[in-house]
Amino acid sequence: xxxxxxxxxENYAQWYNDLVLKAGLAENSAVRGCMVIKPYGYAxxxxxxxxxxxxxxxxxxxxxxxxxxxxxxxFSKEADHVEGFAKECAVVTHYRLxxxxxxxxxxxxxxxxxxxxxxxxxxxxxIWNTYKNWIQSYRDLPIxxxxxxxxxxxxxxxxxxxxxxxxxxQEGHTAHATRAEAIAETKQMIxxxxxxxxxxxxxxxxxxxxxENERFAGALDTLSIEAMMQDGKALQSGTSHFLGQNFAKxxxxxxxxxxxxxxxxxxxxxxxxxRLMGALIMAHSDDNGLVLPPKLAPIEVVIVPIYRNDEQYDxxxxxxxxxxxxxxxxxxxxxxxxxxxxxxxxxxxxxxxxGVPLRLxxxxxxxxxxxxxxxxxxxxxxxxxxxxxxxxxxDKLLVEIQDEIYNKALKFREDNIHYVDTWDEFVDTLxxxxxxxxxxxxxxxxTEQEIQTKTKASIRxxxxxxxxxEGKCVLTGKPSxxxxxxxxxx
RNA sequence: CGGGGUGUAGCACAGUCCGGUUAGUGUACCUGCUUUGGGAGCAGGGGGUCGCAGGUUCGAAUCCUGCCACCCCGACCA
Numbered sequence: 007x008x009x010x011x012x013x014x015x016e017n018y019a020q021w022y023n024d025l026v027l028k029a030g031l032a033e034n035s036a037v038r039g040c041m042v043i044k045p046y047g048y049a050x051x052x053x054x055x056x057x058x059x060x061x062x063x064x065x066x067x068x069x070x071x072x073x074x075x076x077x078x079x080x081f082s083k084e085a086d087h088v089e090g091f092a093k094e095c096a097v098v099t100h101y102r103l104x105x106x107x108x109x110x111x112x113x114x115x116x117x118x119x120x121x122x123x124x125x126x127x128x129x130x131x132x133i134w135n136t137y138k139n140w141i142q143s144y145r146d147l148p149i150x151x152x153x154x155x156x157x158x159x160x161x162x163x164x165x166x167x168x169x170x171x172x173x174x175x176q177e178g179h180t181a182h183a184t185r186a187e188a189i190a191e192t193k194q195m196i197x198x199x200x201x202x203x204x205x206x207x208x209x210x211x212x213x214x215x216x217x218e219n220e221r222f223a224g225a226l227d228t229l230s231i232e233a234m235m236q237d238g239k240a241l242q243s244g245t246s247h248f249l250g251q252n253f254a255k256x257x258x259x260x261x262x263x264x265x266x267x268x269x270x271x272x273x274x275x276x277x278x279x280x281r282l283m284g285a286l287i288m289a290h291s292d293d294n295g296l297v298l299p300p301k302l303a304p305i306e307v308v309i310v311p312i313y314r315n316d317e318q319y320d321x322x323x324x325x326x327x328x329x330x331x332x333x334x335x336x337x338x339x340x341x342x343x344x345x346x347x348x349x350x351x352x353x354x355x356x357x358x359x360x361g362v363p364l365r366l367x368x369x370x371x372x373x374x375x376x377x378x379x380x381x382x383x384x385x386x387x388x389x390x391x392x393x394x395x396x397x398x399x400x401d402k403l404l405v406e407i408q409d410e411i412y413n414k415a416l417k418f419r420e421d422n423i424h425y426v427d428t429w430d431e432f433v434d435t436l437x438x439x440x441x442x443x444x445x446x447x448x449x450x451x452x453t454e455q456e457i458q459t460k461t462k463a464s465i466r467x468x469x470x471x472x473x474x475x476e477g478k479c480v481l482t483g484k485p486s487x488x489x490x491x492x493x494x495x496x
Numbered sequence: 497c498g499g500g501g502u503g504u505a506g507c508a509c510a511g512u513c514c515g516g517u518u519a520g521u522g523u524a525c526c527u528g529c530u531u532u533g534g535g536a537g538c539a540g541g542g543g544g545u546c547g548c549a550g551g552u553u554c555g556a557a558u559c560c561u562g563c564c565a566c567c568c569c570g571a572c573c574a
Contacts, residue, residue: 010535038566090574128574162572169573222574230574245574312533351534358534369533379533 010359013293018237019165025287026166029296029359032283039164039171046360047283049304051174054282055154057206057301058176061198067150067178072132074156075123080131083256087130090223094160096125096171125158130224130249130275133179134257141181141271143262148191149181167284168241168496175279181271183261185250188272189227192248195276196229199244207282208299208412209233209289210419211243212442212491214467219451222275226250232466232491234419235288238440240466240493243285246276284496289415290384296361297384299411300404307333307400308362309342310353312369319346325393326368329378332397338404358383363407364400384411425489432480432492436461442493446486448479457481457492466491 010028012020026032031047034040043051059069075098081088102117126132133151140146158172178195182188196213203211211231221228225247233243254260254270263269290297300306309329311322326342333340341362343353350367357365367379378396381388384407391399422441426432435443447453447465457480458464472488479486 034566094573159573216574220574225574228574242574247574310533314532346532349532349534349536351532351536353535354533355535367533371533 011293025291032166039161041166041170050302051280053302058202062152067152070151071153072129074126076126076132078122078124080135084224084252087224091127095127096158096160098123127157127159129177130253134253134259137181138257138259141259141261144183144264147181147183152176152178167280173280175277177275177277180274185272188274189248192229192246192274196246199231199278203231206301207286208408210416212469214469216467217454217465219454222247224252230467233285234442238422240495241285243282244278249273249275290411295359298361300363300408303363305341305362306338306404307340307364308357309366310350311344312350312367318370322368325373336397336401364403429480436463442491444489445480445492446477447490448482448484448486453481463492463494466493
């Protein structure tokens with residue numbers, strides 16, 4: 007087969023880029039750092055969205071929409087928050103263009119805005135400014151809102167899906183009467199993300215707390231799910247923040263409790279983005295292209311007809327159409343690729359590149375024998391099976407594939423988690439093995455930063471339910487009570 | 497913002513050093529015939545302001561000046 011992708015071994019970053027382009031997921035646009043998400047990539051995102059949206063609603067959340075633009079002054083209200091985002095904000099300064107004498111257009115200098123508008127990098131400020139008007143009493147709480155939106159962060163260096171200047175995401179913003187309730191919400195949502203990653207993306211994740219260094223700007227605690235990619239690097243795939251009363255204080259949002267006393271509201275925010283597309287790609291795909299878990303595949307099964315002439319084409323198509331209907335009846339998304347503009351071999355390669363979990367090939371040989379060829383994308387195996395009842399077989403196979411992809415990813419991760427106790431071991435493991443390193447750390451930001459400067463590895467998270475044990479910090483030798491996860495990250 | 501590099505057909509590139517037929521190759525595209533169980537073969541065809549603007553020259557993709565864009569490395573990045 008013609009090689010269209012750089013192999014993972016040869017150059018992992020290039021492989022990723024090739025795959026995104028060749029599988030028709032996204033491409034770079036005319037705007038620096040911004041991507042065009044193509045129909046096939048967007049279809050996967052829609053499946054991600056649909057499932058998450060269901061899960062948010064099941065946990066009591068509602069969708070709403072807030073403005074793209076945020077008055078500049080809002081950003082000065084929460085000191086840590088502006089510190090975290092100021093350097094990467096797009097700013098709108100004018101509201102009109104005019105014709106230039108030379109034939110082009112220029113910004114009309116007379117149309118300068120009194121107060122500049124910031125294109126949202128995240129919506130905490132505009133939302134808390136709004137919540138101020140919505141909350142007076144404990145009876146108005148909790149507020150459980152999610153929004154699906156685009157945000158802009160002017161990143162210096164971008165990569166398709168993993169880091170783009172504009173990206174799509176959802177951001178949940180909740181308001182609560184008590185600290186405990188907000189903390190419970192923060193935890194609940196990181197659990198939702200972990201469940202989604204595991205059950206739908208077939209991607210195992212580790213949940214934990216971020217260290218102070220890695221915490222969201224303005225949060226008291228940040229929880230994350232961390233996944234391991236096939237090159238051993240970590241990808242932060244979702245975060246849930248306990249914001250304490252920081253934003254309530256910044257925007258003066260108070261409520262009267264049952265005794266009539268005024269208190270600041272407790273907040274959380276949580277989000278996942280189109281970065282999940284990058285996670286999905288890097289978690290499962292191989293040198294032949296994308297490998298999609300059936301639950302997120304826009305097409306679960308493709309049927310390819312094989313024929314030599316018009317008469318055979320008609321015969322094969324008739325049978326193929328029957329199979330298509332039988333699969334549809336089972337609720338399976340199926341494409342019957344009847345195009346006679348492409349050859350079977352071309353189609354095989356194409357659907358492999360696009361990660362369609364199952365492929366059925368149907369030719370005259372099968373019609374005579376009452377069989378059909380079933381090919382699995384994840385294992386690249388082919389088997390000739392009886393045509394009768396194929397829809398049940400496919401149904402079962404899709405479940406099996408979903409499980410096996412997960413197990414494969416889980417095994418890979420387990421094989422690449424290393425426990426180390428000395429600095430030499432730490433450096434050696436990071437350089438020669440990669441993956442996640444479980445090591446003791448003295449709990450200080452200084453040590454974390456020094457390790458990052460020396461090795462480029464950062465603390466991904468402090469896992470929940472982490473076993474407590476006596477140990478010594480891998481760098482400073484100071485006492486430590488638990489191991490944390492170090493890794494190089496995207 | 498520092499260092500390096502690249503702009504030539506939809507895409508990938510050669511040609512530039514050393515100026516000189518009608519600017520070329522692969523791929524993709526179109527037409528026809530033969531093919532079709534793993535990205536088919538042959539024949540024919542269409543497609544170019546050579547990044548932009550000046551300059552040198554009888555003559556510029558090629559030399560000179562300026563500008564623009566993009567890429568890589570670094571800095572930056574919850």
